[in-house]
Amino acid sequence: MMNNQKIGVGIIGASPSNPYSWAVNAHIPSIKALSDDYELRAVSTSRQTTAKEAEKKFGVTGFDNHLDLINHPGVDLVVVAVKVPYHHEIISAALDAGKMVFSEWPLANGLDEAEELTKRAEASGVRTIVGLQARYSPVIGYAKDLISEGYIGDVLGTTLVGSGMGWTGVTDHLNSYVYDKANGVTLLSVPIMHTIDTLQYLLGDLSILSAQLVSNQAEAVIADTNTIIPFTSPNHVSIMGTLTEGTAVSVYYRGGISRGENMRWEINGTRGDLVITAPSGHSQLAELKLQGGRNQENHVEDLTVPESYFGNHLPNGMPGNTARIYEQFAKDLREGTYTTPDFAHALRQHKLLSIIETASLTGMRQHLS
Structure with a gap:
C-alpha cells in the first residue's frame, strides 16, 4: 500500500x-x-x-x-x-x-x-x-477451478459464438466513433480480445491460428442526427486454431444483436462439458451463466457458483x-x-490482435512463438 x-x-x-x-x-x-x-x-x-x-x-x-x-x-x-x-x-x-x-x-x-x-x-x-x-468474473473463476479439478477431464476443444452488440447498420452519435477502425475500437479489439484473453486464462495460450475479418457493410446511419458515416471496422470475425496443449479453438463474432443467443461458449472435455452463456458478447461486463454435465449425463444443468467467488462487500452486476x-x-x-x-500483459494481447489481423490479411496460418 x-x-x-x-x-x-x-x-x-x-x-x-x-x-x-x-x-x-x-x-x-x-x-x-x-x-x-x-x-x-x-x-x-x-x-x-x-x-x-x-x-x-x-x-x-x-x-x-x-x-x-x-x-x-x-x-x-x-x-x-x-x-x-x-x-x-x-x-x-x-x-x-x-x-x-x-x-x-x-x-x-x-x-x-x-x-x-x-x-x-x-x-x-x-x-x-x-x-x-x-477473468475476475465469479463464473470464470469457478469454471477455472472446475477444469483444474478434472470436472470435464482433458480439454479437447472449445467453441465460442458471440455478438458485439454494436457495429451494426444503425448507431447514435456517442458511439459512432467505433465505426472507424482508425480509432482502435473494433469488434476484434474490444469484445473479442476481452473474451480471448479470458479464454487463454482458462485454457492456455493460442499456438496456431487462422482468421478472417469481414466488412460487408460500407455505411452506417447515426439515428439521432440522421447522418450517414463510413463503416470501416469489420463486422464479422472468425478465428480458428489450437492452444499450446492441442485444444481445438473456434471463435466467431458478429456485429449487432442476435435474436438467438448473444454469447454461447462451450468447453468440451473427455469426461464432460461446460457451457457459459450471456446476454451480450462483452464477457468483461455481461452477467455470465454457467452450466455443466459430465460422465453419463446427456445434458447440461445450471451450476451454482459458490458465494466465496463473489466477495460479500463488492458490488454486483456491471461494476463487479x-x-x-x-x-x-x-x-x-x-x-x-x-x-x-499490467501493461506487459496488455502488450502481449496487442501482439495477438496484430497476429489475428495479419492472418486475415495474408490468408496464412500464423504460428505463435
Missing part, C-alpha cells in the same frame, strides 16, 4: 453527463466499495462545465485538464477511461509524472503505441493495470469485475506480487 495509507485515485473521463461513462458506471462504484484501500481524490473531463458537474456529484476536485489531475499531489493512481486515441498522450504524461496508471483496454491505438507505453512504464518503474477484467481487479491490485501492492494484468 502507498505508505500504509489509502491509494489516492484520480479518474480521467468521469463525465456524469455521459450515460455510457465506464468511469462513472464501474470505476467509481468500485472505489467506493473498496474504501479501506482506495479513496477518490480527483476527476477530470474535457470541458469546464462537465468538470464542475463531476466535482459536485462526486465530492472531489474536478479538473478540465488531465495534466492538473495527474499533478495533483493526492493522486497516486491515474485511471484513464477516455477514448483510445487519447490514451497515448495521457498515459505518457502520467508515467512521466511517476504515477501508477490504470488504463482501460485497449491500452493503445495500435501495436506501436502499446510497445512504447509498455517500455515507458518499465523505465518509470511504476505499477500499472490494464482493464482486462473478464472492475471492483475485483481493484481488489487484486491492492493485494498485489500489499504483498509485493504481480498478478493483476
Whole structure:
C-alpha cells in the first residue's frame, strides 16, 4: 500500500453527463466499495462545465485538464477511461509524472503505441493495470477451478459464438466513433480480445491460428442526427486454431444483436462439458451463466457458483469485475506480487490482435512463438 495509507485515485473521463461513462458506471462504484484501500481524490473531463458537474456529484476536485489531475499531489493512481486515441498522450504524461496508471483496454491505438507505453512504464518503474477484467468474473473463476479439478477431464476443444452488440447498420452519435477502425475500437479489439484473453486464462495460450475479418457493410446511419458515416471496422470475425496443449479453438463474432443467443461458449472435455452463456458478447461486463454435465449425463444443468467467488462487500452486476481487479491490485501492492494484468500483459494481447489481423490479411496460418 502507498505508505500504509489509502491509494489516492484520480479518474480521467468521469463525465456524469455521459450515460455510457465506464468511469462513472464501474470505476467509481468500485472505489467506493473498496474504501479501506482506495479513496477518490480527483476527476477530470474535457470541458469546464462537465468538470464542475463531476466535482459536485462526486465530492472531489474536478479538473478540465488531465495534466492538473495527474499533478495533483493526492493522486497516486491515474485511471484513464477516455477514448483510445487519447490514451497515448495521457498515459505518457502520467508515467512521466511517476504515477501508477490504470488504463482501460485497449491500452493503445495500435501495436506501436502499446510497445512504447509498455517500455515507458518499465523505465518509470511504476505499477500499472490494464482493464482486462473478464477473468475476475465469479463464473470464470469457478469454471477455472472446475477444469483444474478434472470436472470435464482433458480439454479437447472449445467453441465460442458471440455478438458485439454494436457495429451494426444503425448507431447514435456517442458511439459512432467505433465505426472507424482508425480509432482502435473494433469488434476484434474490444469484445473479442476481452473474451480471448479470458479464454487463454482458462485454457492456455493460442499456438496456431487462422482468421478472417469481414466488412460487408460500407455505411452506417447515426439515428439521432440522421447522418450517414463510413463503416470501416469489420463486422464479422472468425478465428480458428489450437492452444499450446492441442485444444481445438473456434471463435466467431458478429456485429449487432442476435435474436438467438448473444454469447454461447462451450468447453468440451473427455469426461464432460461446460457451457457459459450471456446476454451480450462483452464477457468483461455481461452477467455470465454457467452450466455443466459430465460422465453419463446427456445434458447440461445450471451450476451454482459458490458465494466465496463473489466477495460479500463488492458490488454486483456491471461494476463487479472492475471492483475485483481493484481488489487484486491492492493485494498485489500489499504483498509485493504481480498478478493483476499490467501493461506487459496488455502488450502481449496487442501482439495477438496484430497476429489475428495479419492472418486475415495474408490468408496464412500464423504460428505463435
